[in-house]
Each structure stands twice: as C-alpha cells, then as structure tokens.
Amino acid sequence: MNAAPALAGYTAVVGFAAPRLLLRAAWPHRAPALAAAVWHALAVSFSIAAALTAYSLAVPAEHLHAGLVGLLHTCGLNVGTGQPDPDTADRLAVGVPAAIGIALVASFAFHVVRARRARTQHREAVDLVGRHSAHLCATVLPYDTPAAYCLPGRRPRIVISDAAVRRLTPEQLGSVLEHEQAHIAGRHHLVLAAAETFHSVFRWVPLARHAREQTALLLEMIADDRALRSHSHEALATAMYEMAAARTPKGALAAGGQSVLIRLNRVLGPRKAPHPALWGSVAAAAAAVPLLPLLVACPPGLG
Amino acid sequence: MRRLGDLEAEIMDRLWTWNRPATVREIVDDINKTRPVAYTTVMTVTNILYTKGWLLRGKHGRAWLYTPVRSREAYAAALMEDGLGESKDRPAALVAFVENMDEEEIAALRKALRNVSRQAKEVQ
Numbered sequence: 001m002n003a004a005p006a007l008a009g010y011t012a013v014v015g016f017a018a019p020r021l022l023l024r025a026a027w028p029h030r031a032p033a034l035a036a037a038v039w040h041a042l043a044v045s046f047s048i049a050a051a052l053t054a055y056s057l058a059v060p061a062e063h064l065h066a067g068l069v070g071l072l073h074t075c076g077l078n079v080g081t082g083q084p085d086p087d088t089a090d091r092l093a094v095g096v097p098a099a100i101g102i103a104l105v106a107s108f109a110f111h112v113v114r115a116r117r118a119r120t121q122h123r124e125a126v127d128l129v130g131r132h133s134a135h136l137c138a139t140v141l142p143y144d145t146p147a148a149y150c151l152p153g154r155r156p157r158i159v160i161s162d163a164a165v166r167r168l169t170p171e172q173l174g175s176v177l178e179h180e181q182a183h184i185a186g187r188h189h190l191v192l193a194a195a196e197t198f199h200s201v202f203r204w205v206p207l208a209r210h211a212r213e214q215t216a217l218l219l220e221m222i223a224d225d226r227a228l229r230s231h232s233h234e235a236l237a238t239a240m241y242e243m244a245a246a247r248t249p250k251g252a253l254a255a256g257g258q259s260v261l262i263r264l265n266r267v268l269g270p271r272k273a274p275h276p277a278l279w280g281s282v283a284a285a286a287a288a289v290p291l292l293p294l295l296v297a298c299p300p301g302l303g
Numbered sequence: 304m305r306r307l308g309d310l311e312a313e314i315m316d317r318l319w320t321w322n323r324p325a326t327v328r329e330i331v332d333d334i335n336k337t338r339p340v341a342y343t344t345v346m347t348v349t350n351i352l353y354t355k356g357w358l359l360r361g362k363h364g365r366a367w368l369y370t371p372v373r374s375r376e377a378y379a380a381a382l383m384e385d386g387l388g389e390s391k392d393r394p395a396a397l398v399a400f401v402e403n404m405d406e407e408e409i410a411a412l413r414k415a416l417r418n419v420s421r422q423a424k425e426v427q
Binding site: 122124125126127128129130141142143145147148149151159161176179180237238240241243244245258259260261264265268 | 308311312315357375376378379380382383385386387400401402404408409411412413415416
C-alpha cells in the first residue's frame, strides 16, 4: 500500500489548517514558551511529512514506469531502454527528501553565521563608541531617544541609550535590562533563526509565515515574564510605553507595532497560567506531533 | 592581559574628548598618566583604527595628526538605528525592546496604560 495520499493530506493539514487553529486559541499567550514549542514542533512535523510525501510519491513512479513499459512491450513496441531503470526512481525517492533536509540545515547555518557576523561587527563598534556601565551591566550609547536592544551570542551586550538611563526610573530601567537579559540567557536568537530558516525554505506555506511572526512575539512575552519575576507590572508597562512613544514615526513604515500593544495588555491584564491538564496535554501533543508523519507513513496495523 | 579592543577604545575616547587632531605621542603621554604603555603599541593600534576607517590622518611636519572620521554621537546614532531596526539592510540579528509603531498604536497604548492606573487607584 502506498501512503502518499494520506501523507499529502497530513502535510496540508499541518501546513494550512493547524496555524489557523493555533492562532485562534487563547492559551498561547498565557503559556508562551509552550506555544513556541508547539509552533516549532509543527514546523518539524511539516518538514518530515513533506519529505516522506516526496519519498512515497517517487516510489510508485517505479511501478508506474514498469507498468507502462510492460504495456508498450505487449503491444509489440520495443522501448529503447528495455528494462525500466529502478535506479532513477530510487535516486528520486532518496534525493528529494535529502534535498529538503539539506536545504533546512544549510539555511539554518547560513542564517546563524550571517547574523553572528553582523552582531560581531556591531558589537565591536558599540564597544568603541559606548561606555560600559558595570552598575547596569550594559553599554550606554549617547542617543536622545530612550531605547534598548540586545546583541545575543557568545559575547553578549545589552545596549541602552543614555536618554533611557536619564528618563526611566531605576525600577523601569531594571525591568528593561532584565527583559533583554532574558533574551540573551534564553538564546532566543537561535529559536528565531530556526523559525527564519523554516520560513526561507517553505516560504509559501502559511505555517511558515505564522510560525516566524508568532515566535518573535512569543519570545518577547517569555522575556516580559522573566522581567516580571523581579519587577512590577507597572514598571515594565510604563517603560514599554515610554520607549514605544519616543520612537514614533520616523517616516519609515511602522511594522509590527501591534505586538507591543498585545504585550502591554498582557503585562497589565489578569495573569492566569493555563490549567495543568491543558498544559500537560498540549505538551504531550507537541512532543508527539513530529512523530505523527512516521505513523501516517507506516500505519502499525498494516505493518 | 588587556585586549586590543580596550586600547582602541581608549584611543578613540581621547580623540573624541579632545575634539581636535592629535599625534600618537600626545595619546601615549595621556595614557601613561594612568598606566605604562609602549609608544609602538599605541602607534600600531592607531594605525589599525585608521585602516578600519575610524580615523583620518594628515601630515603635520614629521608627525601624523589623527582625527575621528565622525563624532561619537554620530556613530552612536547610526548604531542605535541599526540596532533598533531602522536601517534597511538589517539581518534579524538584533532584538529591540519595542518596535516602531504608528500614532494610532501609541494612542491605544496610552489608553491601556491609563485604564490600568485608574483601576489601581479605585482599588486603593
């Protein structure tokens, strides 16, 4: 039996229907780390399912080919090759899934290396221009707008403008620095690079687009939660507002501003972790989803 | 051992603070007030900064006079804009605390913040 139709159906469900379902759910913003894991599990599952679909589509090509040649033969026509070449189908069956795997790995390496090079260059310049503050554990740059960002990696830096140091209260400043520290400690740039990779290989799949956008937002929420462990909600929310308001419009297109509003409402709103039963079942599903395509490809009942 | 980058920063810091062209000798003498450093080391590192495009130089008699290409503030502004994602060719390497927003979104933020502070007062 050939599993191609079932696999193709599964791939379509994961790539097109699953993201819509996940976007509509209420729990992801309450458990951002779990939600990020689910997005990544779906991406892995989709990649495996796509590779297996390509494999099972290539395998019957051999039978089809043999059947076609056999038919022509019985009709009295002698096809030049005579024997069907099973090698071509085999090569295709292995080649296409391998190409998907190689594309993903190569693209991830490319993203990580390119981003690291950009950060190294940026860090060296920041070290020359800025003044390191041992008290803040951050590099302060002279800039008249309150702003902060981080350079993750092996030699991380938190960069903050002197306007932010002057205008924010120590409590607000602490929450911003804690938020950036969370990005660095959590190696969020690698998670982001993985989402970016999946998007660059499967650009036309809705799952890829949503996974990239949602991963970025969820990582911010994870960092917000980390900052809230040691700082008040008001401090983080006010710092967020101060920085967002100071940076408006510079003529450029304001993209993704909506996510700050989502984050602010989330920080200020009532906070309730999802029920442990829901959490547990989602976590189990996230762990199982990457294995599902294998189950679809070789149903145990049909062993 | 001090890293090369530290000496680079010390040299740039002095040139930006003095805000005038200076010779390697002047820089060495100033650093030597706090710690010993060899003239040749400073000369080498200054030359590196020149080849990296951070410094301009012009001959004054027999000595080279060095000046920063741009002010500290100009470099800082360019770096900040790069870090905050306002420059065009930015790979997603840096993570800014908040991204750009338009007027409407800022108004919505302000409203959300005001609502909460009002609720907090009512509770007290």
